[in-house]
Amino acid sequence: MRRLLPHPLLTVSLALLWLLLVNQLSAGHIVLGALLGWLIPFATSRFWPEQIRVRHPLTLLRFLIVFVIDIVRGSFHVAYLILLGPARLRPVFVAVPLALRSDLAISLLANTISLTPGTVSAHLSADKRTLIVHTLDTDDAAALVAEIKQRYETPLKKIFEQED
């Protein structure tokens, strides 16, 4: 099973992606999409050394909702900061110690940070233990780190890394 279908999740996503690309739902395209979804993981297998497993779908769903809310909230916040004027900003680099170990979870965390309120992930240390994050405006760096860890890292760890 593993040899024949190395990445079931990737296969399904690729098939869906194909259907979205052609923007029509017909039997022919579903077959073509499934075929592409089955073949592409073989061609890109060196890209996916570990198998991706989603362990808590509900946590993932809650994470996505928090993510969307934070994008909206963050956009208003950043817009407000820009309109308020650059002189008021207190930009800071903070180092976030990582509890995540897998490459996928770390990249998802970095992407999430970059898309949400006033933060951009800037650098991952060579040992993958610390993520340097640039924030647009903060008066309490420790609270920001705690928020990132609690809001994004904990659910990601639960979804992709926790053994149960």
Added chain:
Amino acid sequence: MIDILLSVLILTGAIFTFIGSLGLARLRDFYTRLHGPTKATTLGVGCLLIASALYFSVREEGVSLHEVLVTLFLFITAPVSAHLLAKAALHLKVRSLAATPPDNDAAD
């Protein structure tokens, strides 16, 4: 009714995209400028895409879901490019308003 909703979405989108670009012009150092395009624009483009999906779903046959793809690709590529820009800037020691990180092995 749908027209009002569409107008609101397009206006909101335009305003946020504008503020994002304004940030690019107004903010004072490279790192803070990175925030404008990655965030204010996310919601801006998001609103425009929702408006587009709504319009083509209502006016034409079938549901239009191309916009979902645009959103997906945008959400994958925007943070990656922002991350690489920031990393390159740290490496080159670009002038920064914030103190650069202490254990900065990006500069090595």
